[in-house]
Amino acid sequence: MSIVTLQLGQCGNQVGSELFDNIFNDSQADRSTTFSTASSERFFHQSQQGDFVARAVLIDMEPKVIRQNLSRPTKWKYEQASSFTQRQGCGNNWANGFCVQGPAQSEAMENLVRRQVERCERLSGFLPVMSVAGGTGSGVGTFVTQRLRDSYPKSFLVNHLTWPYSQGEAVVQNYNSLLTLRHVCQLSDALLVQENDVVHAICGQMLRLKHVSINHINKVIAHHLGAVLQPALSADSHGVYSRNPLGELVSCLASHSEYRLLSIISVPHIPAPSMAFSTFHWPVLLKHLRQKLLSNSKMEAGKVSSAGVSPRPFNVSLANLLVLRGKDVFTTETGDFGEAGLYSDWLPAKEALSVWKSPVAFNKYEKTATLVSNSQALMEPLDHIVRKAWSLFACRAFIHHYSKFGVTEEDFLDSFAFAEQILSSYGQLGGNTS
Numbered sequence: 001m002s003i004v005t006l007q008l009g010q011c012g013n014q015v016g017s018e019l020f021d022n023i024f025n026d027s028q029a030d031r032s033t034t035f036s037t038a039s040s041e042r043f044f045h046q047s048q049q050g051d052f053v054a055r056a057v058l059i060d061m062e063p064k065v066i067r068q069n070l071s072r073p074t075k076w077k078y079e080q081a082s083s084f085t086q087r088q089g090c091g092n093n094w095a096n097g098f099c100v101q102g103p104a105q106s107e108a109m110e111n112l113v114r115r116q117v118e119r120c121e122r123l124s125g126f127l128p129v130m131s132v133a134g135g136t137g138s139g140v141g142t143f144v145t146q147r148l149r150d151s152y153p154k155s156f157l158v159n160h161l162t163w164p165y166s167q168g169e170a171v172v173q174n175y176n177s178l179l180t181l182r183h184v185c186q187l188s189d190a191l192l193v194q195e196n197d198v199v200h201a202i203c204g205q206m207l208r209l210k211h212v213s214i215n216h217i218n219k220v221i222a223h224h225l226g227a228v229l230q231p232a233l234s235a236d237s238h239g240v241y242s243r244n245p246l247g248e249l250v251s252c253l254a255s256h257s258e259y260r261l262l263s264i265i266s267v268p269h270i271p272a273p274s275m276a277f278s279t280f281h282w283p284v285l286l287k288h289l290r291q292k293l294l295s296n297s298k299m300e301a302g303k304v305s306s307a308g309v310s311p312r313p314f315n316v317s318l319a320n321l322l323v324l325r326g327k328d329v330f331t332t333e334t335g336d337f338g339e340a341g342l343y344s345d346w347l348p349a350k351e352a353l354s355v356w357k358s359p360v361a362f363n364k365y366e367k368t369a370t371l372v373s374n375s376q377a378l379m380e381p382l383d384h385i386v387r388k389a390w391s392l393f394a395c396r397a398f399i400h401h402y403s404k405f406g407v408t409e410e411d412f413l414d415s416f417a418f419a420e421q422i423l424s425s426y427g428q429l430g431g432n433t434s
C-alpha cells in the first residue's frame, strides 16, 4: 500500500526531500528483493520513462525551497506539477496560514492531493510533514490536515512534526506550536514528533559534527523516519512485509485519542568515517536503546509540570514499537522491552510492546534498533512550550497579529487548556498525581 506525503513549508519540504532520499537510497541497495519492491510501492510510482517519482505534494507559500527541491540532482524525481507555491510566506503566523492562505488556496492544493491519490493502487494514508513553529507548515499544514480528514475519513493520517529549538528563532513559535497541536492532535491518528534540540545533540555528540547544519539535522530526522517507515515484518505478518504501514503503526501505538504523541529514538548513530570499523551486537544496542527510553523523558524526579502532575522519576510508556533492521534480527531477544515495569498498568506489557523486524540492513548500518514510543518523553518539551507561550500571553503580547486574521483570545485559551490536558493525561500514565 502507498503513502502520500505532503511537504508543507520550508521545514516540511527540506525534511521531506531528505526522507525520500533516505528511502530511495536504502531500498535501491538491492533492487531485486521484495523489500525493495514493497518500499518503492510505498513511496514512489514509476513514470513511463522508468523514473522513480515521489508520491508527494509540495506546498509552500514562498517559492524558494520548492524550487530548490525540484532542481535537486537526485536519482529519483518529484513530479514538477505536484507542487504549489505563492509569492510570500505566512510570516511565522499560524493564523495567516490557517485562516487565510489555507482556505484561499484550498481547491488548488486538494486537486494536487487527489492526483497523487489516484496514482495509488492501494492507499494506506497520508503523511503531512511540517514544523509546528512557522506560519505555512503549522497554519496551512493544520488546515490541510483538516481537509484530508474531511475528504478521506477512512484513510490513515499520521503527521510528522518538527518541534522548534527551545531557545528558538521566532518569538511567537510557541504560540504557533500550541495552536497547531490543539487541532492536529484531534484530527490526526498519530503525531510523530522530532525535536530540533534533541536531533542537534545527536549530530554534535554522537556524529561528532563540529558545525551542525540544518542539512545534518534533516538527515538524522530522515534516518529515524525511514527506519520506522521502510517495510518490516511483524509477528503476525507471516513473512510478508506489512501491507498498511500507517495503519499498523497507529494500531500498535496510538489507539487512544488522548495519547497521540510519538517520539523516536534510534541506535547506533556513527560518524561516517568510523562506520567501516564499527561492529555492534544486538544485546549491547538494545541495552543502550532501553536506557535511552528510560531517561528520554528528561524529567527530573519530583518535578511538577505546569499541569500539576508529578511524574515518575523515569519515563513511563503507554505503548512502544521496536523496529530492528539488519543481521541476525530473527534470533535477537527483545524481552527486556516487554517488562511490565516500563509501562503504565493500563495494558498488559505483552500488548503494549510490538516488534517489527527486517533482515535488510538499513541505511548502510549493519544493525539498527529504533523505538517509536508513546510515552512521557514529550512532556518536558511540551511543558516548556506551554510555559513560554503563557508568559507572552499573560501580557497579551503579539495577540493582535493573530486576532487580525480571526484567531481570538478564546482560541488561545482553548489551546492552553488542551495542552494542559495532554500533559495531565501523560502525567497519569505514572499513576502519580499531586
Ligand SMILES: Nc1nc2c(ncn2[C@@H]2O[C@H](COP(=O)(O)OP(=O)(O)OP(=O)(O)O)[C@@H](O)[C@H]2O)c(=O)[nH]1
Pocket: 008, 009, 010, 011, 012, 014, 015, 060, 061, 088, 089, 090, 091, 092, 093, 131, 132, 133, 134, 135, 136, 137, 138, 162, 163, 164, 165, 168, 169, 173, 196, 214, 217, 218, 221
Ligand atoms: N529540522 C528542521 N527544522 C527546520 C527546517 N527549516 C525550518 N525549521 C524549523 O522550523 C521552524 C520555522 O518553520 P519554517 O518551516 O521555516 O516555516 P514555514 O512553514 O515555511 O512558514 P513561513 O515561512 O512562516 O510561511 C523553526 O523552528 C526552524 O527551526 C529544516 O529544514 N529542518
Ligand SMILES: [Mg+2]
Pocket: 009, 010, 062, 089, 090, 134, 136
Ligand atoms: Mg517559509
